Amino acid sequence: MHFIDVILPIPLEKRFTYNITQAESEFLQVGMRVSIPFGKTKIYTGIVANIHQTAPLVYDAKEIHQILDEAPIVTQQQLRLWQWIAKYYMCTEGEVMRAALPNAFLLESETIISLNKTSVINEEDLKDDEFLIYEALQHQSSLKIQDISNILDKKNVLPVVKRLVEKEAVILNEEIYEKYKPKYVRYVKLSSKYASEAELNSLLGNLNKNATKQKEVILNLFTISARTKKPVKVSELIEVSKTTSSTIKALVDKNILEEYHIQTDRVQYNGEENSESKQLNQYQTEALQQIKNQFENQNVVLLHGVTSSGKTEVYVKLIEDVIAEGKQALYLLPEIALTTQLVSRLQDYFGEQVAVFHSKYSAHERVEVYNNVLHNSAKAKIILGARSSIFLPFDNLGLIIVDEEHEQSFKQFDPAPRYHARDSAVVLASFFKAKILLGSATPSLESYHNAQEKKYGLVEITRRYNNVQMPDIELVDLKDKYKKKRMKGHFSDRLIEEITETLKEGYQVILFQNRRGYSPIVECTTCGHSPQCPNCDVSLTYHQYRKQLRCHYCGYVIAMQQKCMACGTPDLDTVGFGTEQIEAEVKELFPDFKVARMDLDTTRGKFGYEKIITALEQQEIDILVGTQMLTKGLDFRNVKLVGIMNADNMLNFPDFRAHERSFQLMLQVSGRAGRTEKRGKVLIQTYNPYHKILQQVSTNDYVGMFKEQLEERYNYKYPPFYRLIKITLKHRDYNKVNLAADWLAKALVQLFKNNVLGPEFPPVSRIRNQYHKNILIKIPQGQHLGKTKEAIKRVETTFNAIGDFKAVRLIMNVDNY
Ligand code: ADP
Numbered sequence: 001m002h003f004i005d006v007i008l009p010i011p012l013e014k015r016f017t018y019n020i021t022q023a024e025s026e027f028l029q030v031g032m033r034v035s036i037p038f039g040k041t042k043i044y045t046g047i048v049a050n051i052h053q054t055a056p057l058v059y060d061a062k063e064i065h066q067i068l069d070e071a072p073i074v075t076q077q078q079l080r081l082w083q084w085i086a087k088y089y090m091c092t093e094g095e096v097m098r099a100a101l102p103n104a105f106l107l108e109s110e111t112i113i114s115l116n117k118t119s120v121i122n123e124e125d126l127k128d129d130e131f132l133i134y135e136a137l138q139h140q141s142s143l144k145i146q147d148i149s150n151i152l153d154k155k156n157v158l159p160v161v162k163r164l165v166e167k168e169a170v171i172l173n174e175e176i177y178e179k180y181k182p183k184y185v186r187y188v189k190l191s192s193k194y195a196s197e198a199e200l201n202s203l204l205g206n207l208n209k210n211a212t213k214q215k216e217v218i219l220n221l222f223t224i225s226a227r228t229k230k231p232v233k234v235s236e237l238i239e240v241s242k243t244t245s246s247t248i249k250a251l252v253d254k255n256i257l258e259e260y261h262i263q264t265d266r267v268q269y270n271g272e273e274n275s276e277s278k279q280l281n282q283y284q285t286e287a288l289q290q291i292k293n294q295f296e297n298q299n300v301v302l303l304h305g306v307t308s309s310g311k312t313e314v315y316v317k318l319i320e321d322v323i324a325e326g327k328q329a330l331y332l333l334p335e336i337a338l339t340t341q342l343v344s345r346l347q348d349y350f351g352e353q354v355a356v357f358h359s360k361y362s363a364h365e366r367v368e369v370y371n372n373v374l375h376n377s378a379k380a381k382i383i384l385g386a387r388s389s390i391f392l393p394f395d396n397l398g399l400i401i402v403d404e405e406h407e408q409s410f411k412q413f414d415p416a417p418r419y420h421a422r423d424s425a426v427v428l429a430s431f432f433k434a435k436i437l438l439g440s441a442t443p444s445l446e447s448y449h450n451a452q453e454k455k456y457g458l459v460e461i462t463r464r465y466n467n468v469q470m471p472d473i474e475l476v477d478l479k480d481k482y483k484k485k486r487m488k489g490h491f492s493d494r495l496i497e498e499i500t501e502t503l504k505e506g507y508q509v510i511l512f513q514n515r516r517g518y519s520p521i522v523e524c525t526t527c528g529h530s531p532q533c534p535n536c537d538v539s540l541t542y543h544q545y546r547k548q549l550r551c552h553y554c555g556y557v558i559a560m561q562q563k564c565m566a567c568g569t570p571d572l573d574t575v576g577f578g579t580e581q582i583e584a585e586v587k588e589l590f591p592d593f594k595v596a597r598m599d600l601d602t603t604r605g606k607f608g609y610e611k612i613i614t615a616l617e618q619q620e621i622d623i624l625v626g627t628q629m630l631t632k633g634l635d636f637r638n639v640k641l642v643g644i645m646n647a648d649n650m651l652n653f654p655d656f657r658a659h660e661r662s663f664q665l666m667l668q669v670s671g672r673a674g675r676t677e678k679r680g681k682v683l684i685q686t687y688n689p690y691h692k693i694l695q696q697v698s699t700n701d702y703v704g705m706f707k708e709q710l711e712e713r714y715n716y717k718y719p720p721f722y723r724l725i726k727i728t729l730k731h732r733d734y735n736k737v738n739l740a741a742d743w744l745a746k747a748l749v750q751l752f753k754n755n756v757l758g759p760e761f762p763p764v765s766r767i768r769n770q771y772h773k774n775i776l777i778k779i780p781q782g783q784h785l786g787k788t789k790e791a792i793k794r795v796e797t798t799f800n801a802i803g804d805f806k807a808v809r810l811i812m813n814v815d816n817y
């Protein structure tokens with residue numbers, strides 16, 4: 001008798017054992033897919049994790065339907081990583097599997113297929129059964145697996161569907177995403193031939209005689225560029241000169257004007273003529289050498305380099321080395337939407353060898369990257385991706401870069417697996433004996449602490465590239481400004497002065513406000529009522545643009561009310577402010593300038609994010625208002641001023657990481673200012689200018705912040721000294737959540753004594769009609785982590801066996817962020 005243990009893409013505590021024939025056992029290998037029956041009617045795609053001859057004890061093993069692969073598509077290292085993640089983050093292998101594999105690999109009875117309208121299929125290439133389904137889809141927009149079973153009159157249909165997917169005839173459950181192509185805007189400048197006054201005069205003299213129109217165009221070019229101090233667009237020049245593109249073309253043909261595109265010539269237009277040179281400066285060279293030295297006896301090195309110190313170029317050198325050895329490199333970023341700039345930068349160096357793994361790419365593209373990585377193909381030597389790219393089937397991984405390693409978006413919050421991609425990447429690297437470099441201008445306390453403890457190496461770059469000075473950070477006391485009546489809306493006189501000055505010089509401004517919408521609370525001045533979400537325990541946020549009240553937790557929307565819903569008086573007031581209000585105010589203060597906003601609301605649409613970035617790069621935006629989206633490692637050449645509208649709501653956030661986060665956020669936003677020659681300026685408006693964190697931000701004192709925060713973490717028993725597991729209980733019924741939480745807390749206290757905190761309702765205790773209650777378990781150093789988790793699991797099992805608590809969901813969050 002032969003058996004296989006299969007991982008199913010569902011939350012099962014154990015692998016499931018199936019019966020296979022002798023022939024199947026000879027063909028099958030670990031890591032192949034099989035289609036299997038589960039329960040009464042379900043069909044799933046499972047991964048073979050083990051082949052053996054021991055029958056399961058408590059059930060009769062069923063037979064598999066079919067083998068779906070000819071060779072493994074999941075590697076041993078992947079299976080090892082899944083197992084590690086499931087154990088460490090207290091979830092199931094099935095949940096990890098679902099997160100790890102492209103959807104197209106996971107055909108199951110719930111799968112819905114439809115015609116792939118983007119590809120042309122030659123019907124003769126289809127086998128009979130394939131053709132039947134293909135034809136059915138001509139009359140029906142989609143089919144379920146059950147429908148296909150009926151059409152073909154057999155149970156075992158996943159292989160047919162799989163072939164249709166591979167032939168690109170059908171797609172699964174999803175839309176097709178297009179790749180973003182940046183818009184190329186045409187610009188012109190005077191050819192460098194005419195740089196000298198003599199040359200220019202003689203040119204203008206010549207044109208005087210026979211081409212007055214052309215002369216006018218050139219004079220207009222001067223006027224526009226003197227006025228705006230920006231590159232001049234062809235379209236603008238045509239408009240101002242009241243001419244046509246053929247006149248411009250004539251001038252370009254005569255080599256009097258030069259045409260260029262900002263997207264490609266961005267660097268050059270900044271005056272760095274030898275832009276091709278990627279020679280490291282002294283500080284980068286030293287850092288690179290130190291990293292290499294430390295890699296001799298450390299697997300993990302932390303690169304602490306100030307914003308704009310040129311960390312990326314150091315990464316590039318390390319990547320060059322590993323791919324020269326024929327190995328793969330993984331470059332992890334917090335958010336893939338932010339990669340457009342980086343992708344083109346890396347493609348400049350590495351061309352086709354760069355593959356981007358993007359959860360928003362089409363199923364087909366994701367499968368393609370997956371397969372290229374699996375086969376260590378030349379097209380996927382360097383993988384650029386967000387957290388889920390740690391799940392790719394690396395064949396020969398040599399290096400992992402974790403850029404902006406402090407970013408919390410590396411931690412998956414929901415659903416399971418609730419893994420931290422940085423920490424999992426450290427484990428992944430160890431499987432391959434690969435090196436891993438964590439980079440940041442504001443490292444997480446955890447990583448810096450590990451470096452202090454010599455668990456990680458540490459390398460620093462303290463200067464910006466080109467010796468640009470760090471921005472000058474000024475704190476503005478809001479209490480004082482309000483008292484002296486020096487505020488216009490939410491803008492202090494200092495901020496208005498600096499914006500005015502910056503715009504006058506032709507530079508751009510970024511304004512940071514950590515909340516979106518117009519204002520988070522609408523309040524009746526008569527009775528004090530403020531509209532609440534019916535599904536969640538929060539006030540609705542006012543969005544002026546759509547005249548709506550919205551819940552930021554569940555998406556509930558109603559029209560803005562004309563009068564108070566409670567007492568009926570029309571005296572509604574708004575309390576607090578978000579990006580929308582700042583945008584409205586800034587438009588009024590600076591009516592002649594172009595203002596844009598970047599937050600969840602403006603970037604939702606297709607390429608919304610990229611469009612704003614491109615517009616900012618091409619200087620079609622003078623002032624950009626945005627949320628923390630602005631902070632993420634973007635390299636804008638022309639931003640000179642950053643304004644932080646209000647530092648206090650970040651600092652007062654109820655979380656033990658609030659101070660660390662605020663420091664990181666503010667320094668990162670500040671880092672967007674003055675990245676080229678001119679020193680940048682940052683204004684931080686606050687009611688608490690003497691707050692320690694703000695002082696540390698203004699003096700760029702990372703180490704000071706680190707020491708102080710570390711001491712607090714020590715005193716209050718938080719990471720990195722204690723590990724945390726947060727257990728969240730969820731249920732519709734308030735009383736049930738309370739009862740269940742009390743029971744669970746009591747059971748845990750018996751095990752962990754006063755290292756159990758709670759149960760406690762979070763600040764928003766009801767979301768989507770589910771009450772949440774949290775229990776926090778603190779694990780001191782020296783307490784065995786694995787055994788602790790096992791003990792918690794046992795409590796969970798007992799808990800689940802209590803009839804009354806059946807419907808209460810328990811969510812484990814290890815290393816809660
Ligand atoms: P960081 O990631 O540390 O914030 P970047 O790597 O984005 O900094 O570098 C900041 C800017 O300096 C980028 O525009 C980059 O092109 C430029 N730069 C950095 N190092 C070099 C170098 N060695 N040669 C030319 N330009 C460089």
Ligand code: ZN
Pocket residue numbers: 533534535536551552553554555556768
């Ligand atoms: Zn809600």
